[in-house]
Amino acid sequence: MSKALPKRSEDYSLWYNELVKRAGLAENSGVRGCMVIKPYGFAIWEKMQRVLDDMFKKTGHSNAYFPLFIPKSMFEAEEKNAEGFAKECAVVTHYRLQTDPENAGKLRVDPEAKLEEELVVRPTSEAIIWSTYKGWIQSYRDLPLLINQWANVVRWEMRTRLFLRTAEFLWQEGHTAHATAEEAVAETVQMLNVYADFAENFLALPVVKGVKTPNERFAGALDTYCIEGLMQDGKALQAGTSHFLGQNFAQAFDVKFTNKEGKQEYVWGTSWGVSTRLMGALVMAHSDDEGLVLPPKLAPIQVVFVPIFRKDEELAQISETVGKLKEKLEAKGISVKYDDRDTERPGFKFAEWELKGVPVRVAIGPRDLENGTAEVARRDTKEKQSMQLEGLENTIENLLNDIQENIYNKALQFRQENTVKVDSYEDFKRVLDEKPGFVLAHWDGTPETEERIKEETKATIRCIALDTPEENGVDMVTGKPSSRRVYFARAY
């Protein structure tokens, strides 16, 4: 294995795969399309979970857990949704194995143990959840019902990539029921805003909030809202979705409530989710040719100390100083790692912690102890600076905030530089090939035009941004009138 990572500029895809593996985030498993999330990667996911979970709780949601298996008849109840996922469902047909009489030491599926009704492994949980809600909701007093679950789901993808698209992935799915359409829409938008807040303030990833076109909408939803981020290679990545389900699932599962006037009505629903795909977004948004660059707010280790020493006595002295600093930092809620391994040399450690994206590295050697200083290096800019040990915990705390802000600003600047308005189809194609990113163009609002553009350029409408101003124009392909620009991009 060569020491250096592949370069982003030479092979972005290879760089991504290698980085995910070498930084210890995840690896491929012996199961097609399924990955093993390794401890360091899972630690980041756990931080994401904690932050998001708090946000869900603050907005009034409770966690629950629903089954992995969904009877086929239940799954197919909401037709559009079922059709949308049909092609990628794993299905359980048997419940027992037996020793194979023709093949010693091997097992085979017991042909006698066929299930009367096949079980679909959830690709999403609307069906099982709405069939349950039917029993939970009778009156307007039971509403709103605000539930979230953290779970794994399975979508039998043909082509998979670590974190970005795997056959099994982890996510959260919120499922809410409301008395009115207005309230459900408000919930949908509220959760979109929660996701955007998370993306920008924790992932340090600026996102465009918008609505999907009917083509890109979640099967079974009336409206799909999304946040879209731009990766360093100019491709867009959908980082979260929030759906207004209307009464589709309520009707399919007969979920009604009695309103204040004593009349029966179907409830209004929403669902919203983010997945381990966010890990891919995190990697692709900020990292460089030396490795991960983690935003301090999600880094499992925020500060790493590396001692520089020759003799045991030196190490002992340094350890004493580091120990005190570590306590002060931890008192501030900062996570610290002291890498006092004597089996690796400092240069090796520097490279390793850079690969793992630790935001701040502090090197302390005998010279520093004499001078009362430490060498502080920040991962995002690679700047190194000698700083006073006195009060270093405050300096580092500020530095972490600076880094969080800086990588957000860097990503924002990148997005601004790679978001362009075009008015002709020629320009559109040229921009996609020469300087890929978000392309703002007029669209006539028809699925046909959208489809044609997708076929010809591989670019899709990522969303109709919520904050796009009205602007009269004409569709770049058909010349038909358009009242606003939409976001196009090639996407993950």
Place this chain on the structure above:
RNA sequence: CGGGGUGUAGCGUAGCCCGGUAUCGCGCCACAUUUGGGAUGUGGAGGUCGUAGGUUCGAAUCCUGCCACCCCGACCA
């Protein structure tokens, strides 16, 4: 799921065309010297050649099935 490619020690690989029991580098273990940006030397350990069959006196090598991974398409968070 269609087309192409790959699978040899923990990782990366040579060998395969043309069959004779596996090469090199990194890593690992021990010791010594080292330690402010991925150390050096010496010695050592480690392999069902993805897997199951077949052909053959003999298979990493030839043939077939299966599994996994990568690239390109179709599909998708």
